[in-house]
Amino acid sequence: MPLRLEDYALIGDMRTAALVGHDGSMDWLCLPRFDSGACFAALLGRPEHGRWLVAPSDRARPLARRYRGDSLVLETEFASAEGRVRVVDFMPVDGSHPTVVRLVEGLSGRVRMTSRLSLRFDYGLTPPWLRAEGRRLRAFAGPDVVTFDSDVDFTVGHGDCVADFAVGAGDRFCFRLVRGGPRDPDPAPLDPARTVDTASATERWWREWAARCRYTGEYRDAVVRSLITLKALSYAPSGGIVAAPTTSLPERLGGVRNWDYRYCWLRDATFTLLTLLGAGYEQEAIAWREWLLRALAGDPRRMHIMYGVEGERLLPEVEVDWLPGYEHSRPVRIGNAAAGQLQLDVHGELMDALHQARAHGIPPDPDAWRVQRALMDFLESHWRDPDNGIWEVRGPRRDFTHSKVMAWVAADRAVKAVERFGLDGPADRWRRLRQEIHREVCAYGYDADRGTFTQYYGSAGLDASLLLIPTVGFLPADDPRVTGTVAAVERELLRDGFVQRYTMTRGSEAVDGLPSGEGAFLPCTFWLADAYVLQGRVREGRELFERLLDLRNDLGLLSEEYDTTHQRLIGNFPQALSHIPLVDTAQNLTAGRGPAQRRSATDDRSGPPPGAPGSGPDGALQ
Numbered sequence: 001m002p003l004r005l006e007d008y009a010l011i012g013d014m015r016t017a018a019l020v021g022h023d024g025s026m027d028w029l030c031l032p033r034f035d036s037g038a039c040f041a042a043l044l045g046r047p048e049h050g051r052w053l054v055a056p057s058d059r060a061r062p063l064a065r066r067y068r069g070d071s072l073v074l075e076t077e078f079a080s081a082e083g084r085v086r087v088v089d090f091m092p093v094d095g096s097h098p099t100v101v102r103l104v105e106g107l108s109g110r111v112r113m114t115s116r117l118s119l120r121f122d123y124g125l126t127p128p129w130l131r132a133e134g135r136r137l138r139a140f141a142g143p144d145v146v147t148f149d150s151d152v153d154f155t156v157g158h159g160d161c162v163a164d165f166a167v168g169a170g171d172r173f174c175f176r177l178v179r180g181g182p183r184d185p186d187p188a189p190l191d192p193a194r195t196v197d198t199a200s201a202t203e204r205w206w207r208e209w210a211a212r213c214r215y216t217g218e219y220r221d222a223v224v225r226s227l228i229t230l231k232a233l234s235y236a237p238s239g240g241i242v243a244a245p246t247t248s249l250p251e252r253l254g255g256v257r258n259w260d261y262r263y264c265w266l267r268d269a270t271f272t273l274l275t276l277l278g279a280g281y282e283q284e285a286i287a288w289r290e291w292l293l294r295a296l297a298g299d300p301r302r303m304h305i306m307y308g309v310e311g312e313r314l315l316p317e318v319e320v321d322w323l324p325g326y327e328h329s330r331p332v333r334i335g336n337a338a339a340g341q342l343q344l345d346v347h348g349e350l351m352d353a354l355h356q357a358r359a360h361g362i363p364p365d366p367d368a369w370r371v372q373r374a375l376m377d378f379l380e381s382h383w384r385d386p387d388n389g390i391w392e393v394r395g396p397r398r399d400f401t402h403s404k405v406m407a408w409v410a411a412d413r414a415v416k417a418v419e420r421f422g423l424d425g426p427a428d429r430w431r432r433l434r435q436e437i438h439r440e441v442c443a444y445g446y447d448a449d450r451g452t453f454t455q456y457y458g459s460a461g462l463d464a465s466l467l468l469i470p471t472v473g474f475l476p477a478d479d480p481r482v483t484g485t486v487a488a489v490e491r492e493l494l495r496d497g498f499v500q501r502y503t504m505t506r507g508s509e510a511v512d513g514l515p516s517g518e519g520a521f522l523p524c525t526f527w528l529a530d531a532y533v534l535q536g537r538v539r540e541g542r543e544l545f546e547r548l549l550d551l552r553n554d555l556g557l558l559s560e561e562y563d564t565t566h567q568r569l570i571g572n573f574p575q576a577l578s579h580i581p582l583v584d585t586a587q588n589l590t591a592g593r594g595p596a597q598r599r600s601a602t603d604d605r606s607g608p609p610p611g612a613p614g615s616g617p618d619g620a621l622q
């Protein structure tokens, strides 16, 4: 039986990450980077597609697991008829070659254990050439070289490396897997005492990082675990942040909505930046801004919506036909064709993030404003273009209302950069642009008969991204057009207590160009909780938030979506876009007010009440 996604834990070193099942099987690992080929791909197939099992030989069930405090050092405890044993899994964060360490500690009795290492490079396709040298195994496949060191004897056969050993109370054994390059010197011999010290150092590193969190509000444990998860999804050498460490975990079990998330989406990364800033992580925000400016360097007018972790622009999408997919969800995809899409909202998100960074007092970077000016040049001549929207639809481009709202955000933040920070730019022209976009959105993106903003101009459909309208300051939360939209989302997109992203079909036509059907979208459900808080419906916001918290697995991790029928997490895992709003909504609930007001602590967006002098057309906060 394949494991549920909830059964997996995350370990990582901020260059890559592994998923470890509660049965002791490491079923996903890409080396050396998040977006490299997987050498363990059993998650999307079967054990023969690569994995590393460390567990009692009698397959005893795990008793409990946890992270050591605020760290990514994982402990899984097993109880068998023979006794109890603990497996400690972690990846050191010391900046040398990506390394996975597994320690086995006897707690009671004498437990027979098995370590079965099945390396299969290229996402399960290529068994390596194996060379055993005592208790060291070297695995070669083209540029992939992995060195495995064991504290116990092992045998090699059928492409696997197997160690059977017994652990008594107080015993400790270590295993270490190091990924090097073909011409790198061999790793130093395994030193069990030093390996134990490395576990402590790794734990300490994470604890110290978590201790920098300035959040003191409610739900602190959940918030800190989400921040640790977001940090684990960052790529330390460059400052980029991946959306998730996995590819092709399905948005519907058995379905085709399976995408590769091991890249840096400007949208997701921008939300992450705002969240980290709010929690006091300025260094991360600076690193992200540097990554962004490097990625956009050259021609910011031809900005992509996502990049590789080092800023790579070409991310061609291919289907991997040798992997059967998670619970037969095919195809498995590598790369992401959405990289070539036009998504206008990204301009607004970027302009907002760089504005917030300034407002938080992040040291200025002269290149940031140069890039923003170039983005505005592009937007001024393209904001009326139909696009693929926030949900990256693969159907026809449309005038998505949320995209236009975010074009307004871009113009608004450009004006504020001049007004508030004295930066140089055509403020009057941008003010006119802002007003023009606002007028158009209210005229064509709003359906007065239904009393709601619509998915795209003239559409009968609805879109949960419209919940962000008050958050970004386009209209106040108590504007009847906003309250009407929230009511429409409750009526049409709320199912079994969680929010769907959008109306999927229009007659018989699929809006997103894909067979319809997916789970509830967790970020959108957090946004509804935010909208409640903004409207003063704090009790409802809290109830919804706590319902979302209940979906986290035992280690506090969330995927992108939730299948309410099977009551299971689905979609890539763990997903930054779900952990970001968890932190934001906790902050909003603590403050008892919405995100627009929260941000106004550093921004001038709160403005006068609608209709008062200084408020914009249709009550927009100017």
Ligand SMILES: OC[C@H]1O[C@H](O[C@H]2O[C@H](CO)[C@@H](O)[C@H](O)[C@H]2O)[C@H](O)[C@@H](O)[C@@H]1O
Pocket: 243, 257, 259, 260, 261, 265, 267, 268, 336, 337, 338, 390, 391, 392, 393, 394, 577
């Ligand atoms: O559902 C269709 C699209 O799904 C993916 O995009 C989603 O994930 C992105 C990363 O978190 C997020 O930024 C986006 O808003 C989501 O819709 C997938 O990457 C796309 O290729 C796919 O078309």
